[in-house]
């Protein structure tokens with residue numbers, strides 16, 4: 001057992017963006033541990049990074065993702081390459097197969113990590129309200145998936161790597177899931193990415209009948225209205241206004257998060273905003289970790305006051 | 316159709332959390348607990364499948380004595396019976412060991428379908444269901460937003476990233492991890508609450524199932540996250556704070 005194996009993900013248009021962050025993490029770990037780092041790439045997605053090896057994982061049965069197919073292929077690759085650490089990007093696809101793969105090796109995937117320091121793997125608990133350091137048992141193979149944004153793709157050391165084709169022996173009967181082509185629900189009528197200002201509402205709004213409270217603010221600011229997932233799940237606002245990993249990714253000049261706690265799946269959709277404002281009654285809400293300006297208070301008092309002040313300023 | 320729903324009891328969502336003196340978990344003494352939200356959706360999906368296709372819904376829950384209140388709630392909503400694996404110190408079990416406990420208990424029932432939430436609101440590992448599937452030799456799919464019976468198998472809608480979805484078929488028995496928002500949660504009726512009192516709850520321990528505690532991964536410590544960014548808190552009365560924010564929006568962000 002030696003070295004680091006980074007399992008990348010190939011999306012509809014080449015490598016998934018989190019793949020490069022994971023390769024950067026693998027390179028960093030390789031420098032710290034003084035061990036080689038290699039990457040596994042499915043299909044033909046190009047990858048140019050300084051690595052000791054790139055395994056091109058190829059098989060007709062892997063052209064569409066299935067948990068069973070990917071698990072079997074990577075199980076074989078891990079037996080061959082014998083890495084001490086296996087890293088994944090914490091994508092929806094990785095959530096689907098990596099726990100199964102780790103189980104094949106009698107290990108627990110340390111999922112959604114935000115950093116690693118001196119052998120301690122750090123991840124969030126309670127949707128970001130607390131952090132925890134995890135210690136794998138010494139001498140065992142570590143499986144870990146990396147949270148979006150925890151490592152930076154622009155820190156990736158460019159370069160080349162010797163490539164090796166890895167063609168696992170796969171039996172079609174192994175693949176029990178029969179996937180159909182991916183699709184989008186409907187053409188998006190709302191393009192939030194074009195908005196300069198977004199007012200986004202979360203579960204702090206409590207009831208559908210309270211939505212006008214934030215609508216007023218959006219109107220006063222000339223902003224688009226957006227929401228966290230539970231608001232769209234409840235049908236209080238249409239799905240196309242959802243911001244986050246399952247919804248839209250936005251980067252307006254100003255993003256006002258009202259009654260949103262700041263779970264990672266929401267943050268990935270808006271943390272590129274130029275200025276982030278958070279209005280939340282809980283001073284420990286994780287949203288304050290990314291906010292430039294914060295108002296700690298009851299949104300039902302703060303938001304109407306804000307509407308008045310905006311109107312006053314606009315004259 | 317015999318459906319098992321694995322559900323977990325977690326601290327209520329808006330809880331103020333404090334680190335326990337051990338530094339390894341939270342202080343649970345003043346907290347209230349509830350059914351983990353995605354698990355509540357898994358339960359609802361099971362109840363709807365039963366209503367459509369007939370069968371039985373069995374709740375499977377590992378947790379201390381207090382978890383019985385969540386089990387009762389699930390029975391009151393319409394589950395037929397429950398298995399409570401009563402353990403005070405589940406901290407000694409890592410995800411794999413706990414999934415072994417759950418898988419062992421589930422296997423004795425020979426279910427057609429096992430449902431669970433896609434992740435827990437406390438640990439958030441998002442793995443228990445997938446690991447159970449592997450241990451039980453079942454096909455699985457995760458982040459599910461729709462479940463249909465199709466012939467002798469299932470056709471399910473997987474949520475992908477950025478607003479994409481995908482249907483996938485698979486044979487039964489199978490395991491699915493359910494995403495919040497897949498359906499509309501029901502409330503327990505008074506009648507349901509009354510009926511729940513006479514429903515069976517089988518109590519077992521992990522030892523009864525022959526699964527010893529095990530941790531390949533242990534918690535070294537938990538702590539409040541450090542602030543990454545200097546948030547400027549605008550204080551004062553709501554009106555004062557609002558006025559300060561408008562200044563910032565006008566003169567710094569320049570959007571007013």
Ligand SMILES: Cc1cc2nc3c(=O)[nH]c(=O)nc-3n(C[C@H](O)[C@H](O)[C@H](O)COP(=O)(O)OP(=O)(O)OC[C@H]3O[C@@H](n4cnc5c(N)ncnc54)[C@H](O)[C@@H]3O)c2cc1C
Nearest residue numbers: 202203204228229244245246259260261265266281282299
């Ligand atoms: C696979 C997956 C995909 C997901 N995709 C997305 C996604 O695309 N987008 C998304 O948003 N989420 C997504 N989620 C869900 C995400 O994990 C969180 O559950 C969700 O973002 C929480 O929404 P919230 O902040 O509105 O609610 P909560 O977490 O319940 O937060 C409510 C906040 O409101 C505050 N509050 C309450 N009352 C008041 C008041 N009167 N005044 C002021 N503040 C108040 C509370 O202090 C709290 O911070 C996903 C989860 C998973 C597992």
